[in-house]
Amino acid sequence: MIFKLKQFNLKQADSLQKMGSDSMLLGASVKGEYNQILDIGTGTGILALMMAQKNIKANVIAIEPHLLSFNEAQLNFKQSQFSNRLKIENTKLQNFKTSNKFDLIISNPPYYENSTLSQQDSRNLARHTIDLPIIDFYKYSSQLLAENGKIHLIFPYDLQKKHLHFAKQYGLYPISIINVIKENQKTIRNIITYAFNKIDDVKNDSIIISLSNGKYSEKYIELTKEFYAHDLSKK
Secondary structure: OEEEEOOOEEEOOOOOOOOOHHHHHHHHOOOOOOOEEEEEOOOOOHHHHHHHHHOOOOEEEEEOOOHHHHHHHHHHHHOOOOHHHEEEEOOOHHHOOOOOOEEEEEEOOOOEOOOOOOOOHHHHHHHEOOOOOHHHHHHHHHHHEEEEEEEEEEEEHHHHHHHHHHHHHOOOEEEEEEEEEOOOOOEEEEEEEEEOOOOOOOEEEEEEOEOOOOOEOHHHHHHHOOOEOOOHHHO
C-alpha cells in the first residue's frame, strides 16, 4: 500500500498508525522555520517527512516504539529526497536519550483513555495512552524542548483540559489553538502549539476538514495543497 504525495511516497502496510487527515492537518498547520525537529511516535513517518519538506535546512529525528512501524518509516525515509536530513530511532519517548534540544517537537500521539480496548494489542498501543500517558508526553517532551522552542500536537477536544493541565505543570503554555470542527460547529479536535513563555493573546482559529457532501473544505484544501499530489477539489 503506497500513498503518493507531491514530494515523497508513503508505504503504510505495517504501520499501526496510517496516514490520515489529522496528521496531514497537523503537519500543514506548522508555522515558522525550524532547524532541529523531533517527531514523537512517527508511525509511517508522515510528519517527519512533511517537516523535512517544509524546512529545507532542518534535521529531523523521529522516534517510534513499534518495530514494524519503525521499519516502515525507516524505509520511507531512505526512499525520500530528504533522507540525508532524517533519522529514526526505535524507542519510546520515556527511553529516548539525546543531548539535542529541539526548536520544534511535533506529535500525533495516542489519545484514547478509559475506553474499550481492542482485542489487538498493537492497535491498543497505537490508539490508547498505554505506552505514552498524557503526563509522560509533557514531562519528557518539555525536557527536550529548546528555551524558545515550540510543541505542536493534535488531540480530541474532550481531552483539552487534561492536556492544558499537564502542559502547565511542566511550564508549557498555549500560544495558538486551532479548533477542528464539524459543519454544525461542534469541536472534535484541538491543534495546540505550546511554548515556555505564557502570552495573553493566544491565537485562535478553526477549520473544517470535510463537508457533509463528502468534499473537503476550501480551507483544508488550501492549507494542504503543497503536500497532496492530487487536487482535492476534484474529489
